[in-house]
Amino acid sequence: MAPSTITRILLKDYVTSGYPKLSDFNIETAPAPTKDQLKVNQVLIQPLYFSVDPYQRGRLSGVKDSYVESYKKGEPITNFLVAKVLASTSKDIKEGDLVTDHDGKFETMYITDAKHVNKVTVSDGMEIRDFVGVLSMPSYTAYYGTFVIGKPKAGETILVSSASGAVGQMVLQLAKAQGLNVIGVAGSDEKLEYVKQLGADTVFNYKTCGNLTEAIRKAAPNGVDIFYDNVGGELLDAALANLNDYARVIICGAISQYNIKSADEIYGIKNMTNVLVRKAKVEGFIILDLFDSPHYPEFVEKVSKLYKEGKIKYKTDEIDGISNAPQAILNLFEGKNFGKTIVKA
Numbered sequence: 001m002a003p004s005t006i007t008r009i010l011l012k013d014y015v016t017s018g019y020p021k022l023s024d025f026n027i028e029t030a031p032a033p034t035k036d037q038l039k040v041n042q043v044l045i046q047p048l049y050f051s052v053d054p055y056q057r058g059r060l061s062g063v064k065d066s067y068v069e070s071y072k073k074g075e076p077i078t079n080f081l082v083a084k085v086l087a088s089t090s091k092d093i094k095e096g097d098l099v100t101d102h103d104g105k106f107e108t109m110y111i112t113d114a115k116h117v118n119k120v121t122v123s124d125g126m127e128i129r130d131f132v133g134v135l136s137m138p139s140y141t142a143y144y145g146t147f148v149i150g151k152p153k154a155g156e157t158i159l160v161s162s163a164s165g166a167v168g169q170m171v172l173q174l175a176k177a178q179g180l181n182v183i184g185v186a187g188s189d190e191k192l193e194y195v196k197q198l199g200a201d202t203v204f205n206y207k208t209c210g211n212l213t214e215a216i217r218k219a220a221p222n223g224v225d226i227f228y229d230n231v232g233g234e235l236l237d238a239a240l241a242n243l244n245d246y247a248r249v250i251i252c253g254a255i256s257q258y259n260i261k262s263a264d265e266i267y268g269i270k271n272m273t274n275v276l277v278r279k280a281k282v283e284g285f286i287i288l289d290l291f292d293s294p295h296y297p298e299f300v301e302k303v304s305k306l307y308k309e310g311k312i313k314y315k316t317d318e319i320d321g322i323s324n325a326p327q328a329i330l331n332l333f334e335g336k337n338f339g340k341t342i343v344k345a
Helices: 128-132 137-149 168-177 189-197 212-219 233-240 273-277 295-308 322-333
Strands: 005-011 025-031 042-051 078-088 098-105 110-113 117-120 157-160 181-186 202-205 224-229 243-251 281-284 316-320 340-344
Touching: 005 322, 025 322, 042 098, 042 128, 042 322, 078 128, 098 110, 098 128, 128 340, 137 168, 137 224, 137 243, 137 295, 157 168, 168 181, 168 189, 168 224, 181 189, 189 202, 202 212, 212 233, 224 233, 233 243, 243 273, 316 322, 322 340
Parallel strands: 157 181, 157 224, 181 202, 224 243, 243 281, 316 340
Antiparallel strands: 005 025, 042 078, 042 110, 042 340, 078 098, 098 117
């Protein structure tokens, strides 16, 4: 018998500065949608796993001029998820199918247009949770940044910030598979040990290393050819000071700057002149714009193969229960997660 109610996570208050708090969210019980409410080309789906990602911090802020629309107060938060189809009026998607939704609602059941979901199949050697893990948006982010922007060559040196995180752990493994010298940066000894297990040649703890510029220079005495930046701020500045000629700087995120409380706390980059001197390329990108790119199916095929062959490891930090989604979000921004944060519905 279908449940008569659902649980959903709503944004209660915008997070204009600092870290999100549990009080910024509402956990609400609401009447469950039914298949009788479906219109033409719609699906009723039951999420199985939700992805939690750093870019959601901007969506909590209420800012209107960001690269992705903010959540609205009183409405469900959304993100990438994998779900089971309970009912459908689409000729292409049937009851029982598995689908992903790139902007799915944090609800235990909801109705959406069929055009917003993609049918997926769990191949041998893979699990349903892998669609919000090794094959999720952060992994595609890692793939696109590394290969399309970074254009790595065997023997080059790549520096990866937040190397144990959702994006970083994939970057360093892809780079290592290409024959690069990989330097991983993380914020705890436990995370550094994991980064070494993934194949990093050199690691250091940005919280205890002292001077960051000198720490990078020691780790990369011959300079940095590619910097995959997930952090921004002081670490980005230190990396710019250590670039080689024609280096590539991939701007994926700036998590160190997401929770600042005032403009005075914004870190001012001091080493931009070195980008000119070193004839380096600095490029940012938004992966949400690139799911229609031919690189996406290429990513799914290549990474699935590497994963099933055991050539890629991927750590997830799984939180059980949709009611714990707000805590999972807090854990991510407070650095308490270890690996890719996911929530099991």
